[in-house]
Amino acid sequence: MKFYKNLTKRASHLLLTALLLFSLSCGKELEQFPSNSFSKGNFWTSESNANIALTGMYRGSLLYNISTNPSDWWSYTGIVFLEHATDNAYDRRGDNANQNRLTNGTLLPNNGVVSSYWSASYERITICNDFLENIDKVPMDKAKIDRMKAEARFVRASQYFYLSQYFGSVPLVQKTLTPEEANNVDKAPKSEVVQFVISEMTAAAQALPFFGQLGANEVGRASKQAAWGFLGRIQLSEKKYAEAAAAFKQIMDKGDNKIDPDYRSIFLPSNENSSENIFSVQYLAGQAPNGLPQHTYPAVLSGWHIVNPLGNLADAYGFDDGTPLSYSDPRFSVSDMGKNRDPRFRYNLLWDGTTFGGKKYVCHPDSSKSLDQLTYSKQATRTGYGLRKFFSEDFSGNLQRDYGANFPVIRYAEVLLSYLEAELEAGKPITQELLDLTINKIRTRPSVKLPPLKAMSAAQLRPIMRNERRIELAFEGHRLWDIFRWKIGEEVLMGDFWGAPFPNSTVLPKTSKKPDSQKRWFVTSKNFRAEDYVWPIPQSEIDVNPKLAK
Numbered sequence: 001m002k003f004y005k006n007l008t009k010r011a012s013h014l015l016l017t018a019l020l021l022f023s024l025s026c027g028k029e030l031e032q033f034p035s036n037s038f039s040k041g042n043f044w045t046s047e048s049n050a051n052i053a054l055t056g057m058y059r060g061s062l063l064y065n066i067s068t069n070p071s072d073w074w075s076y077t078g079i080v081f082l083e084h085a086t087d088n089a090y091d092r093r094g095d096n097a098n099q100n101r102l103t104n105g106t107l108l109p110n111n112g113v114v115s116s117y118w119s120a121s122y123e124r125i126t127i128c129n130d131f132l133e134n135i136d137k138v139p140m141d142k143a144k145i146d147r148m149k150a151e152a153r154f155v156r157a158s159q160y161f162y163l164s165q166y167f168g169s170v171p172l173v174q175k176t177l178t179p180e181e182a183n184n185v186d187k188a189p190k191s192e193v194v195q196f197v198i199s200e201m202t203a204a205a206q207a208l209p210f211f212g213q214l215g216a217n218e219v220g221r222a223s224k225q226a227a228w229g230f231l232g233r234i235q236l237s238e239k240k241y242a243e244a245a246a247a248f249k250q251i252m253d254k255g256d257n258k259i260d261p262d263y264r265s266i267f268l269p270s271n272e273n274s275s276e277n278i279f280s281v282q283y284l285a286g287q288a289p290n291g292l293p294q295h296t297y298p299a300v301l302s303g304w305h306i307v308n309p310l311g312n313l314a315d316a317y318g319f320d321d322g323t324p325l326s327y328s329d330p331r332f333s334v335s336d337m338g339k340n341r342d343p344r345f346r347y348n349l350l351w352d353g354t355t356f357g358g359k360k361y362v363c364h365p366d367s368s369k370s371l372d373q374l375t376y377s378k379q380a381t382r383t384g385y386g387l388r389k390f391f392s393e394d395f396s397g398n399l400q401r402d403y404g405a406n407f408p409v410i411r412y413a414e415v416l417l418s419y420l421e422a423e424l425e426a427g428k429p430i431t432q433e434l435l436d437l438t439i440n441k442i443r444t445r446p447s448v449k450l451p452p453l454k455a456m457s458a459a460q461l462r463p464i465m466r467n468e469r470r471i472e473l474a475f476e477g478h479r480l481w482d483i484f485r486w487k488i489g490e491e492v493l494m495g496d497f498w499g500a501p502f503p504n505s506t507v508l509p510k511t512s513k514k515p516d517s518q519k520r521w522f523v524t525s526k527n528f529r530a531e532d533y534v535w536p537i538p539q540s541e542i543d544v545n546p547k548l549a550k
Contacts, residue, residue, distance in 0.1 A: 044137040047144070049262055054148055057131055057155055058220065062123040064283070066291035066400050069098065069116040072124070073162050074281045078117065079407055079477035080390075086479040087492045088313040088470070090523050092306050092382050102535070103480075103493045104449060105527030109539035117166070121159040121171070128156035129176050150207035154222040154230075157200035159236050164193040165481060168534045171548075172196060177232050185544050188427060194238055201231040211278060212256035218305060219273055219282070220406075225251045226279035229410040236418055237485045241426035248419035251278070252437070257412040261446040264347040267390045269405045278410040285397070285404030292351045294399035296387050298350065299371035299380045303399060309385040310347050311498045311520055316471050317345035322443070322451045327501060327518055334501055343448050344471055350386030351500060361386060363500075365507040365521065374499070374521055375511070384500030384521050389475055391484070413442050417469050424458050424465065431455055484533050493528035502503040 024490060043049050063071035070078035084091040084099035091097040095104065098113040107114075130153045135145055163170045172188035188196075190258045205227035232247035251257060257275045265271035272280065283290035297303020318324045319331055319340050326332065331340040338346040338354065350356050362370040364382045372380045390405060397403065420438035424430065432455045443450040453464065469482060483489050499521035502508050511516070514522040542549045 025359055029178040044134045045139070047138060047140040049137060050138045050140060050144075050148065053131055053135075054151065057124075057152060057462050058282075060127060060155075062281070064288045064291070066294050069112050070120065071116065072120045073117060073159070073477075074407070075283075075294075076290060076407055076411055078120070079281075079409075080292060080296075080387075080475050082477050082480055083307070083475050086176075086483060087497065088310060088474055088479050090308045090310055090382055090497065092304070092308055092379070094522055097241065100524070103489065103526060103528050104524070105529055105532075107529075107536070109542065111536075111538075112170065114535050115538040115540060117162070117535075118541065121163050122171075124159045125156055125173055126176065128152045128159075129174065132156075133176060134487065146207050147209070149224050150204040150227075153200045154204040154208065157197045158230055160193050160200075161197050163231055164197060164234070165237060166535045167537065169193070169282055170537075180447045184547065185545065186547055187550070194234060197234050198231060201227045201234075206230065210251045210254060210256055211275070212254075220280060222279065223256075225254065225257060226373055226410055229278055229415060232415070232418055232422070236422055237481075241422045245419055245422035245426065248415050248422065251412070251415050252419065257415070259412060259416070259441045259445050263344060263445060263447045264389075266408070266411075267405065268392045270392070272406040275332040276412045277406070277408045278412060278415070280406040280408045282406055283404045285402050288404075289401045290403045290405055290407070291400050293391060293395070293403045297391075297399060298356065298359075298361055298363075299378070299388050300361065301357050301399075305372070305380050305386065307387045308381050308499075309522075310383055310386060310523060311385070311469070313474060314345065314349060314351075314385055314498065314500065316467055317342040317349075320450070322453075334503060335499070342450060342471065346388075346449075348387070348389040348471075348474055350388050352502075354382060356386070356388060357391075357395070365502055365505050365511060366550055368507075376513070382499070383523050384502065411473070411476070413472055414469075414476075414478070416441060417465065417472065419527070420465060423471075424461060427458075430458055430461050439465060442472055448487075487533070489528040489533060490530070493526045496525050497523045499523050 028491070029368075038319050051526070060074070061072050062075045067075065067077050070081065072078050081091070081099050084097065085102040091100050094100070098111050101107055101111060101183060102113065132149060133149055138145065162173070168190040170193060171185040171186040172193055173185065177185070205221070205224045208222055208224045208227055211223040211225045215519060228247045232244045235244035235247060257278055260266050260271070260274045260276040262271065266274045266276050278548070282288070293303060295304050295306040298305055314337070315325050319329070320342060333339045336353065337351045338380040350361050352361065352362050361372060361384070363372045363374045363384055364370070365374045367373050371378070374381050374384050376382070392405070395403060416438040421436065423434060435453050435455065440452040442448070444452050466486070470479060473479070483492060498516060501518050501520045503519040505519065508519060508521060512522045516522065537548045
């Protein structure tokens, strides 16, 4: 009855779970109500309780502190760790790590990551269905009820967005189910799920406030722009280019959101509420902490170094004049790989000899005394690179409990790049005005200062635009979706993958598992299959309901 549990356990425990979460900021109010007083019969009786339930709905199954498999699409393990399935990053835990197996030719229905995403989605969906079925009972202003309903429809539709994009045909559950119903549910065609997302996001946007209308105490709640962002995403994926462009253009025309001049700061606590971040996962140091530092920091700072950027991504960051990287170019310095590079290389990555958190990051394969030496065995880098993005340099607290930076789910930079893609694929002329309205705003922000692109053909722009998405949005959970919808898995997820070059190393030629003419460290190989574009329904679900295998 696992599927039933996914669909119903949150309905029965929603009130207590939401109450516990709400207590993070309202401890005194919690003390006024014993947990056993919150049965369904007496919970939906006040606006205060409705806000508790709303908070629980936004949290879903998201776990704070640290976790291994993704507890939610919006958890850091759900966002950042998904990059391990791409050509952007490698999981230090090795080739058999669940994320890596999504795309290396060994994906099976018993994959733990696939099961975690599936369960997390249906737990959120159950919370939303329960919320929608009960919120009208609350004696409160109708406008507030309508807004909360729109938020529930937004959150529920977001889950069906992810399910449709990765699983295809899935059960389309729009009400709470009995055990018998849950264990006999049918899959809906992907086209029906997609249309549901489009209809729900469209309806939600009508009742949600604009981003600019959100108060300081409403950070993290959905806005019209957030709904339009998801609407544009699914239309872009379904090749409804005109409709996608229209959705993204609404965000652009409203003017509430801007490209922040300081790229690096928008991922840090100091500027996490930048208007560039349209919708973000909310964390709070000490109480609802973001545990990514523990998983990602280098060993010299007591981190586990799980996330390892691949050389394939590092090399996608060109020179600071906008030209592509070349190891043979005199501007490239193997002793300082950040020199003369696209500044986002420096903002996002760590490399041998750089400084991070007041410590020198030493990962050269010849540096045997360094905790971060590049090997196949140490709890350290597997690629010669580390992750700097998302982390404040002056953070000095407990890596598991004391970091509270939010995670962006939708950024204005994504909106501009997606609008450009929709216009390009719709066959619209690639004018200077279009480029200046979109990609050039990103490339020329003061902290990046790349030269603006000039008008060119669609064929010339497409690879540039796709690379811009990759390097701008790296580790924000977009790359695998882009690979899937562009159908380029057989191109970019095949063959050997390498780390950083160490041409002067004496250890690398004897230790790296494969030789390389450019003296790069060998990391792994992938063998992506066409069937990997659609994830299998978890075997545990099929065992309960064989109809899901059809």
